[in-house]
């Protein structure tokens with residue numbers, strides 16, 4: 001088997017929609033790792049609303065490091081959403097005082113043009129969670145959330161709701177083109193001073 005494809009070259013080809021060299025195409029046909037990488041790169045490069053401002057460099061770097069580490073395709077397919085906001089990281093101690101039990105929490109992740117917002121409320125019956133997926137600012141329906149054995153899809157408003165005894169430690173979010181991992185999350189409440 002020839003050398004693996006260079007992610008940067010695949011990226012350039014996908015963006016310019018140019019044909020791949022014959023040798024590259026032959027390698028892709030026989031290498032699951034590289035063909036997975038190629039389909040991932042295509043889905044990013046050809047995204048209709050590709051603002052992709054900070055995506056290419058960081059993401060390609062990640063792809064390079066993964067591909068260089070004898071990855072399995074599953075790892076390649078899982079991209080990690082970046083946590084952009086966590087109310088527990090910014091909440092003022094005074095807000096927490098007097099609330100029974102752990103406070104509710106809000107988290108926001110971003111991955112490319114997706115934004116995923118999670119609100120988790122602790123009630124006596126357990127945790128009520130509401131998540132919303134926006135794609136370039138618009139509600140994204142049909143996105144599957146997996147939390148343990150739970151599977152919920154977003155509705156037309158991009159909303160997915162579920163309840164569980166414990167708050168989610170890890171959330172998988174996916175549609176046909178994308179698979180993201182959110183977390184792992186720690187649910188130790190912030191200490192009030």
Ligand SMILES: [Zn+2]
Pocket residue numbers: 003004005027031032033034035
């Ligand atoms: Zn390869």
